[in-house]
Amino acid sequence: MDKFKIVTPCHFGVESVLKREITDLGYDIVQVEDGRVTFEGDALAVCRANVFLRTAERVMIQVGRVKATTYDQLFEAVKALDWQKFIPVDGKFWVKKAGTVKSKLFSPSDIQRIVKKAIVEKLKMEYHESWFAEDGAEYPIRVFFYKDEAIIALDTSGESLHKRGYRKNTSKAPISETLAAALIMLTPWNKDRILVDPFCGCGTFPIEAAMIAANIAPGMNREFTAENWTNFIDKKLWYKAVNEAYDIMNEDVDTDIQGYDIDPEMVEFARKNAQLAGVDHLIHFQARPVSKLSHSKKYGFIITNPPYGERLEEKKALVPLYTEIGKRYKALDSWSAFIITSYEDAEKDMGIKATKNRKIYNGMIKTYFYQFMGPKPPKKGKVNEK
Structure with missing residues (x-):
């Protein structure tokens, strides 16, 4: 079974707890950064992380980590990634969110547009299609730029993992x-x-x-976007x-x-x-x-x-x-x-x-x-x- 780099964002200051959770699940940590822990795992690890992790905000599969200071560089770097391994010919894909900190590329909307365009061009080459209906399963993408380096990842969770499903009644300022x-x-x-x-x-x-x-596993009674990714999970x-x-x-x-x-x-x-x-x-x-x-x-x-x-x-x-x-x-x-x-x-x-x-x-x-x-x-x- 293929191994992925699995990226799990968390609240700033609690990375050590998330790292311990992932280790307890039996997976090897690749990197710990501010507000994010990355580990290595297979398709089952994606499922188990979504179901069991209490402190992660979401679970993402890293498609690539690229450096870019211009939009041309970003386009070429994203186009070079193996998108055909993840997104099928009928897949609906879009850049749901782009964040940028201390980087020359600072416009989230432009980053979203360029990344989407690059993926389309790559899939045209791979599937020999000129147009995609995008009427299949959803494959939301997230981009995080920091100091001109971007993590390009598929969001497997959908709604944030803090939404366990039990909090129907809330107070004025509830803690997540x-x-x-x-x-x-x-x-x-x-x-x-x-x-x-x-x-x-x-x-x-x-x-x-x-x-x-x-x-009680926090995600055992909710749904996840990647449940529909039957092409590789x-x-x-x-x-x-x-x-x-x-x-x-x-x-x-x-x-x-x-x-x-x-x-x-x-x-x-x-x-x-x-x-x-x-x-x-x-x-x-x-x-x-x-x-x-x-x-x-x-x-x-x-x-x-x-x-x-x-x-x-x-x-x-x-x-x-x-x-x-x-x-x-x-x-x-x-x-x-x-x-x-x-x-x-x-x-x-x-x-x-x-x-x-x-x-x-x-x-x-x-x-x-x-x-x-x-x-x-x-x-x-x-x-x-x-």
Whole structure:
């Protein structure tokens, strides 16, 4: 079976998590760049990556990596690629998106036009056709230029992988499913530890945590564009990937995951979303303000996305809010807290210095993932020495 270079974009700052996911699937990493991890795999790897990866935004097959500082160079370089290996004579193909950073070719629309024209010319030569109906399966193409070098890739996913299919009810500023999963996986939390999100909104953090605990593959209940690429990805491989996902799922896992929000409507949204994700039995949702945050057990985790106060009038409410978060966290014996926010005075208002923080881009917003590490629980069966 042919091997491909498979490109998986992700949020800036979580590349290490995606790299670990790909390695755990059994594939060799080719390259790690800002916001992107490339690995080598066959057609089954394309299917498994789409079904299993929690932190990738999409899965793409690299057709080529070319250098170009003029549109003529771009045209010739794209035309030289082996498009006939991927796009059949009836395939519908277009450049869905072109991005360019620090490159001489800076017009996305011109890049899209030139790349499409070059592919048409190549396929004319290969198929001995002068015109293409493009009435078959869809083959969307993405182009990423950085410092005059472009990755030309076929998008196998279609809709972004953050669209798991369960989030029908959303809050004003929800965190994406892929970013929520990545942030959880950046912490030491596991299914045997308590997890509380006191600002759960539509439930993304608790739901993603429950899916991780139950080993539910995020893409097992959605469709992908490349399912129709039967010219080089056998339909049976998609069934194989999904069957693998069903085999390893454990919906009866014992776990303690809780989501609170001050808004009862948000709590109801979260419950409905959890039902759609098939994990509502693993999560306890409750309408509760952060001032009522407490827990009798030790060594738990807070993982949350509190309000950022992006508008000026909202910022006034942040000082008492983050002061309260700090107060409630300090009252929790031996807990750890992980908070993503763009609010730069979070540590000051909480009255606690973070163990460390990591810069993360939540969409276009620069945020910080503050990590307040509590003590590790004693190992089971360990007896204290006198």
